[in-house]
Amino acid sequence: MRIAGAGLAYWAVVFALGFVLGTIRVLWLAPLIGLLPATVLELPLILTASWFAAGWLVRRFAIDTASEALAAGGLAFLLLMVAECTLAVMMMGQTPEQWLADLRQPHALLGLAGQVLFALMPWWRVTRGASGAGPNP
Numbered sequence: 001m002r003i004a005g006a007g008l009a010y011w012a013v014v015f016a017l018g019f020v021l022g023t024i025r026v027l028w029l030a031p032l033i034g035l036l037p038a039t040v041l042e043l044p045l046i047l048t049a050s051w052f053a054a055g056w057l058v059r060r061f062a063i064d065t066a067s068e069a070l071a072a073g074g075l076a077f078l079l080l081m082v083a084e085c086t087l088a089v090m091m092m093g094q095t096p097e098q099w100l101a102d103l104r105q106p107h108a109l110l111g112l113a114g115q116v117l118f119a120l121m122p123w124w125r126v127t128r129g130a131s132g133a134g135p136n137p
Helices: 002-033 035-060 066-092 097-103 106-128
Strands: none
Touching: 002 035, 002 066, 002 106, 035 066, 035 106, 066 097, 066 106
C-alpha cells in the first residue's frame, strides 16, 4: 500500500504541474513556435519538477530499494498514460486509437521519452540517494 500511495502521490504532483504547463504549451506557446520547440522548452521544467518530486516521495514514503522505486514510478507512469488518454478522448474528441497513433509525432515522441524519464526518476533518486549525491545509507 505504501508503494501505491507513493506512485499515486508522485503522479498527482507532477501531473498537476504538467497539466498547467501543457495548457500553456498547447494554447499559447505552440501556436507561436510550433509543437516540437514548445515541447523542447517544457520538458526541462517538468523533468526538474519530477526530480524534486521523486526526491520528496523517496523520503516521505521511505522508498529505499530500487524495486520499490521502479514500482512507484511504474504506477505513476501507468496513471499518467491513462490520464493522458482520458484527456485526449474527453477534451480533444479523439479515440484511444487516435491518441496512440498521435504518439508517433516527433513532439509526442519527445514527450513520451520525458514521461519514461519521469517514471524512472524515483529509481534514479534511490540509486543516487534522495539528495542525488550518492547511495542512501
